[in-house]
Amino acid sequence: MDLVDPTAFLFGELFVLNQHLGKLADEILEPAGITGRQWLLLVVLMRGFEEPPTLSEAAHVYGTSRQNIKQLADQLQRRGYLEVSHDPDDKRALRLHLTEKVNDFDKPEMxxxxxTLFHEAFSPLSNEELRELRRLVTILITAKAGRSPR
Incomplete structure (x- = not known):
């Protein structure tokens, strides 16, 4: 491994940052009984779709496999945040429906x-740095999701 290559270093640093952010999210979301990954799926479903998506559609936006989304969806269904049902037009497809329980995230404690989560994650950065980071991350995510980044 080339330790001088800045892209290799940045790639590793992003993985480490992901671990720290995941741990922080898990700790802060623990009172809600969900993990950071489960919460992220709920956010993707709330913000990424007008209609309940299929497992495959959710997996594409989330950036993981259909199997991983199925596992997260099953966990969220057991906790009452989600219902998984067969698509009426294609019985092979499973659709993810949010339940009213997602409104718990609007309660003052949540x-x-x-x-707290966002402050802990980003407090070292100025508003200008946050805007630039958002711009750069958006470029990377859109490029990986197969959309035009600009």
Missing amino acids: VEARK
Whole structure:
């Protein structure tokens, strides 16, 4: 491994950052009984789709496999945040339907938990640095999702 290559270093640093952010999210979301990965799936479903998506559609936006989304969806279904049902037009396809329980995230204690999570994650950065980081991350994510990044 080339330790001088800045892209290799950045790639590794992003993995480490992902681990730290995941651990922080898990700790802060623990009172809601879900993990950071489960919460992220709920966010993807709330913000990424007008209609309940299929497992494959959700997996594409989330950036993981259909099997991983199925596993997360099953866990969220057991916790009451999600219902998984067969598509009426294609019985092979499973659709993910949010339940009313997702409104629990609008309760004051969960709003505070989110604020704490975001503050803990990004407090070292200025507003200008946050805007630039968002711009750069958006470029990377859109490129990996197969959309035009600009």
